[in-house]
Amino acid sequence: MKPIPLKRDDWRMAAVVARREIKDSFRDWRIMTPIILLTVFFPALMNFAAGRMMAFVSNYGAQIIATQLIPFLLLVVGFFPMSFSLIIALETFVGEKERKSLEPLLATPLTDYQLYLGKMIAVLVPPLLAAYLGMAVYLVGLYVNLGWTPSFQLLGQTTLLTTVQGVIMVAAAVVISSQTTSVRAANLLASFIIVPMALLIQGEAAALFWGNHVGLWWLILALSITAVVLIRMGLHLFKREELMGRDLDEVRLGWILSEFWAVMSGRRENNGRYPNPFRWYRQTLSLIPQLGRPAATLTLALLGALGMGVALAFVYRLPPDMLASFTSERIAANLDQLQIVARGLPLAIFMQNVRVLVLMALLGTFTFGILGILVFMLPWVIVGFAAGQIFLAGENPFLFLVATILPHAIFELPAILLAASAALRWHLTVIAPPPDRTLSEAFVATSAEFARVFIGLTLPLLLVAAFVEAYITPQVLLAVYGN
Structure with a gap:
C-alpha cells in the first residue's frame, strides 16, 4: 500500500476549500436550523429526562442506576448532531453534481487530495461544533439542576468518542458520495453507516453503565484506526475524472463472471488461451511473493493470539479436576478412545478447515479484513490457552505443542497462511486499489487470485494435513504420552 504524499501546501489549499464550503453551510438555513434545534432543544430534553429519572429512582434507593445512565445521555446528545453530518456529507459530491454546481470547483488547479480533504473538513466542522455545544449545554444544565459533574476521564472519553464517531461517519459518507451517481443511491447506502453506529452507541452505553473505562479506551483506539483507514480509502479512491465521467451505476454480472474466470483460469496471462496445468x-x-506483507501481518497476529491465549489461561485457571485431564495419563487414555473414530476424521477435519477459511474470506470482504483476521486468530488463542493450562497442570507445554500441533502443522499452517494472506490482500484492495485499475477491476482480480491460491495450493495441503492429523499425530502423541 503506497503512502499518501500530503504536504503542507496540500493542507493549506484544503483549508481554502473548507472555508468556502463552511461559509456556504452557515448561510444555508436548511442546514443551520436543524443543527441549532438539535444543539439547544435536545440537550434540554435530556436534562429533563435525567431529572425525572433521578427523582424516580430515588424513591426506591437506586440512585446509582440513574448516575450510571447520565453519561449515556451525554453520548446521545453528541451523537444526534453528528448524525446530521451524514446528510451534508452525502451532498458533498453527488449532490453538487446533480445540481451542476461541482464543475467549476473541479476545474480549479487543486489536486484530488486537496479537494477531497477540503470537502471532508467542511462537512465535519459544523456538526462537530454543534455536538460540542450540545454537550456543553447538557453538562451545564446537569450542574445547575442536579449538581452532577463528570470526571475528567469520563468527559475525555465521551468527547473523543463523539469526535471519532463523527469522523468515521463523515469519511464513510464522503466516500459513498464520491462513488455514487445519484443522491438517492447515496441515501440508501447511508444505512450501512448509521445502523452500525447506532448499534455501537448501545455497546458504549453498556460499557458506561458498568464503568468499563479501560474497554472504552480500547474502543477509542479501534475507532481511530477505522477513521484513518476510511480517510485513506477516500483519498485513494477519489478521482475527479471518474466522478464527472460516471453517469449510471449498473451491476454488470456478466462482466464480473468473465473477468473472474479469465484471471482464475489463467487465460488473462496466457493471451486468452487456457494454460496447461503446469503453466497454471x-x-x-508466482502470486506468493505478492503475499509477503499480508503474511507478515498474519504471522504477527498468530503470535499475538498465542500470547493472548497463554495470558487468558493464567487469568482463567481451570478447576483442579479439569486440570487433571491435561496430565500425561489422561491424554493417553483419551487417545485410545480417539482411535475408534479415526476412520471418519480426515474428511471431517478437511471440511471443517475449508468452512473456516471460506467464512474468514467472506467476513473480511465487508470489514476491511478485520473479521477475517479475528477468525484466523481464534484457533491460535485456543492453542495458547490449552498450552497455558498444560503448564498449570505441571506438564511441559512445549512438548505438548510439538506432539499435538507440529506433525500436521507442517502442512496445515502454510495452507492456512497462504489462504488467509490471499484473502487479506483481496480485502485490502478496497482501501487502496492499484493506480492502473479501477476499484471494481482490482476487486474482481484479487478475488480470482484468492480462488487460485485456495484451490491450487490450500486445498491440497489441507487434504494432506487432515490425513496426517487423523493418523500420524495420534501416534506421535501415543509415543510421547503413552507407557
Missing part, C-alpha cells in the same frame, strides 16, 4: 501452477506460485 507456475502462474499461481
Whole structure:
C-alpha cells in the first residue's frame, strides 16, 4: 500500500476549500436550523429526562442506576448532531453534481487530495461544533439542576468518542458520495453507516453503565484506526475524472463472471488461451511473493493470539479436576478412545478447515479484513490457552505443542497462511486499489487470485494435513504420552 504524499501546501489549499464550503453551510438555513434545534432543544430534553429519572429512582434507593445512565445521555446528545453530518456529507459530491454546481470547483488547479480533504473538513466542522455545544449545554444544565459533574476521564472519553464517531461517519459518507451517481443511491447506502453506529452507541452505553473505562479506551483506539483507514480509502479512491465521467451505476454480472474466470483460469496471462496445468501452477506460485506483507501481518497476529491465549489461561485457571485431564495419563487414555473414530476424521477435519477459511474470506470482504483476521486468530488463542493450562497442570507445554500441533502443522499452517494472506490482500484492495485499475477491476482480480491460491495450493495441503492429523499425530502423541 503506497503512502499518501500530503504536504503542507496540500493542507493549506484544503483549508481554502473548507472555508468556502463552511461559509456556504452557515448561510444555508436548511442546514443551520436543524443543527441549532438539535444543539439547544435536545440537550434540554435530556436534562429533563435525567431529572425525572433521578427523582424516580430515588424513591426506591437506586440512585446509582440513574448516575450510571447520565453519561449515556451525554453520548446521545453528541451523537444526534453528528448524525446530521451524514446528510451534508452525502451532498458533498453527488449532490453538487446533480445540481451542476461541482464543475467549476473541479476545474480549479487543486489536486484530488486537496479537494477531497477540503470537502471532508467542511462537512465535519459544523456538526462537530454543534455536538460540542450540545454537550456543553447538557453538562451545564446537569450542574445547575442536579449538581452532577463528570470526571475528567469520563468527559475525555465521551468527547473523543463523539469526535471519532463523527469522523468515521463523515469519511464513510464522503466516500459513498464520491462513488455514487445519484443522491438517492447515496441515501440508501447511508444505512450501512448509521445502523452500525447506532448499534455501537448501545455497546458504549453498556460499557458506561458498568464503568468499563479501560474497554472504552480500547474502543477509542479501534475507532481511530477505522477513521484513518476510511480517510485513506477516500483519498485513494477519489478521482475527479471518474466522478464527472460516471453517469449510471449498473451491476454488470456478466462482466464480473468473465473477468473472474479469465484471471482464475489463467487465460488473462496466457493471451486468452487456457494454460496447461503446469503453466497454471507456475502462474499461481508466482502470486506468493505478492503475499509477503499480508503474511507478515498474519504471522504477527498468530503470535499475538498465542500470547493472548497463554495470558487468558493464567487469568482463567481451570478447576483442579479439569486440570487433571491435561496430565500425561489422561491424554493417553483419551487417545485410545480417539482411535475408534479415526476412520471418519480426515474428511471431517478437511471440511471443517475449508468452512473456516471460506467464512474468514467472506467476513473480511465487508470489514476491511478485520473479521477475517479475528477468525484466523481464534484457533491460535485456543492453542495458547490449552498450552497455558498444560503448564498449570505441571506438564511441559512445549512438548505438548510439538506432539499435538507440529506433525500436521507442517502442512496445515502454510495452507492456512497462504489462504488467509490471499484473502487479506483481496480485502485490502478496497482501501487502496492499484493506480492502473479501477476499484471494481482490482476487486474482481484479487478475488480470482484468492480462488487460485485456495484451490491450487490450500486445498491440497489441507487434504494432506487432515490425513496426517487423523493418523500420524495420534501416534506421535501415543509415543510421547503413552507407557
